[in-house]
Amino acid sequence: MMSPDISIVNFYSETGRLGLHQDRDESGESIRKGMPIVPFSIGDTAEFLYGEERDVEKAEQVELESGDVLIFGGESRMIFHGVKSIIPNSAPMSLLNDSNLRTGRLNLTLRHF
Numbered sequence: 457m458m459s460p461d462i463s464i465v466n467f468y469s470e471t472g473r474l475g476l477h478q479d480r481d482e483s484g485e486s487i488r489k490g491m492p493i494v495p496f497s498i499g500d501t502a503e504f505l506y507g508e509e510r511d512v513e514k515a516e517q518v519e520l521e522s523g524d525v526l527i528f529g530g531e532s533r534m535i536f537h538g539v540k541s542i543i544p545n546s547a548p549m550s551l552l553n554d555s556n557l558r559t560g561r562l563n564l565t566l567r568h569f
């Protein structure tokens with residue numbers, strides 16, 4: 457069971473990106489237990505990279521669209537991950553119309569400290 461107690465919020469403009477990294481700011485206990493990181497994607501699609509090494513050449517790539525939720529916990533807790541690029545103007549039109557969200561990508565990661 458996981459009950460998140462923090463969320464990091466990232467906003468990416470069309471040129472936004474985030475280098476490959478591991479999430480290590482949580483407590484030792486949280487990391488040891490493999491408590492999941494749960495990122496929500498809202499807005500423009502991201503080309504998301506992940507892999508076992510900090511090596512862009514070896515990383516797998518997946519497109520994270522608005523509404524997608526990732527979970528990395530357990531054995532995957534310390535995976536390297538990052539955002540290679542944002543695909544401009546890829547957010548659902550209905551989201552932009554209904555929410556006043558500016559163009560770009562909003563990412564919320566729920567975590568257990």
Ligand SMILES: O=C(O)CCC(=O)C(=O)O
Binds near residue numbers: 502537538539
């Ligand atoms: O934007 C994302 O999908 C990932 C964000 C992330 O890795 C982080 O905040 O540590």
Ligand SMILES: [Fe+2]
Binds near residue numbers: 477478
């Ligand atoms: Fe991260």
